[in-house]
Amino acid sequence: MRATDVTDGAIAGAVGSTALNVVTYLDMAFRARPASSTPDEAAGRLAGAAHLDMGPGPKATNRRSGLGALLGYATGIGVGVGFALLARGRRQPLAAAGGLLGAGAMTMTDGSLTVLKVTDPRTWRRSDWLADIVPHLVYGMAAAATWNRLRPPTKRRG
Numbered sequence: 001m002r003a004t005d006v007t008d009g010a011i012a013g014a015v016g017s018t019a020l021n022v023v024t025y026l027d028m029a030f031r032a033r034p035a036s037s038t039p040d041e042a043a044g045r046l047a048g049a050a051h052l053d054m055g056p057g058p059k060a061t062n063r064r065s066g067l068g069a070l071l072g073y074a075t076g077i078g079v080g081v082g083f084a085l086l087a088r089g090r091r092q093p094l095a096a097a098g099g100l101l102g103a104g105a106m107t108m109t110d111g112s113l114t115v116l117k118v119t120d121p122r123t124w125r126r127s128d129w130l131a132d133i134v135p136h137l138v139y140g141m142a143a144a145a146t147w148n149r150l151r152p153p154t155k156r157r158g
Contacts, residue, residue, distance in 0.1 A: 005089045006081055008150040013080020016101065016143030017073050023135040033131075038118050039068025045116045046071075072109070079105045080143050091151040094144050102140025106132065 028035060043064045047054050054060035083101055110132065113119045124132075 002089060005084045005087075008147060009081040009084025009087075010077050011080070011150065012083070012101075012143040012146040013077040014073065015146040016080060016105070016139040017076030019142035020076065020105075020135040020139040021072075023138045027131060027135070038113055039072055040064040041068075041118045042113055042116050043067035043071055045118060075108050075112075076105055076139060076143075079108055080147070083143070083147065087147065089151070091148045091154065092144065094141070094148065097144035097147065098137070098141035100140065101143045102137040105139050105143075106136035109136075 027033065040061075041064075044054070044060075047064070047067070054063045079101060082104065083097070087097070110119070110121055114121060121129075
């Protein structure tokens, strides 16, 4: 494993995270739905567990909002790095890699939110699942396409 593979995995994860956010914001605009409060709640729970003082009222709210967004990017980038370790520097079939990356990001996100008792996926409606699955699949496809684009082309024997 080369250091550039880890860097490329981080880049792929960041591109995937950006794509996920774009799809999420498009969904919010089309359906006129509010932003999810789960990232902010997760940041607040983690800060509480670490005994970090977030400050009074509005300052704490703003810090939770910023940290919640950063946690999302950290998860996306971390999943990209994990994928780089599994891929061992090689290009991967786009559909399989996209599905794996999307499922990995969704599992890490929803799993941590469940452990922190921010949400319980067993209570979600169909629309909740769709609003979660679609952006994570877009994350996976964007991250996989980026990973493959950053890999050197394979040499053909002939």
